[in-house]
Amino acid sequence: MNAHEERINGIEAGADDFLSKPVNQQELFSRVKSLLRIKSLQDEVKTQAAQLARWNETLEARVREQVGELERLARLKRFFSPPLAEAIVQGGGEELLKAHRREINVVFIDLRGFTAFTDRAEPEEVMELLQVYHATMGRIVLAHDGTLERFAGDSLMVFFNDPLPIARPAEQAVRMALAMQQAFPPLGREWNKRGYELALGCGIAQGYATLGAIGFEGRWDYAAIGSVTNLAARLCAEAAGGQVLIDRKTMAKVEDLVEASPVGPLNLKGFAQSVAAFTVAGLKPAG
Structure with a gap:
């Protein structure tokens, strides 16, 4: 075997190099x-x-x-404003969704004349009204950093100071309610042209509640449970169209901010004692 053949055989056998x-x-x-x-x-x-x-x-x-x-953020945005949802995710704040107790301001609103409207209107008209109404009110909730608990037909419940504490929650609640009352008349006039009389009533209360996520996997809600939510709902039921009624605790926090006058005491369903209440006409002039 010559040197050339030996080199070929060596390389084919696995050698990296070859010397003769x-x-x-x-x-x-x-x-x-x-x-x-x-x-x-x-x-x-x-x-x-x-x-x-x-x-x-x-x-x-x-x-x-x-x-x-991103998945947690998408779930949280169902309950909270986008900035608040992002703050919760960045801070690992799902702990905040566990049951806890905190003082909050609850705002309850619904439409006056809605029952009569649904009796007379076609289902498509009811859906059209609710879509515009929810969109308008929803933007105002987000603008005031409120936590939306639920839409239930024409009713809307929002609370402040949870899941993250905020400065002056009573003031934010009242400002939001007044902004809603200011935004509703154009909607009311549009439906008045069709022969329907609609107006917005609002109740605000302050007190302690138990808050947290409730539900089951795939369908969670964020809820506030306590007498303060019932009080806000009862005040809302007492409010006339265009009126904002607040309880004594809320009034104590915003008396320097708003023009208000007493309307009570009120005998409200579910409350053994009469409740002092105030109607808010608007914000006091600045300065």
């Missing part, structure tokens, strides 16, 4: 240096591949984490 006898020492050293350089490059490639694999694992973990945050 007699071995030239200088050539041997040069080939060894070359093979060491190749080995070093191979090791570097393996190290980089391992590092890249670790980076990929870290990236996948971060992607899963980000997807999880």
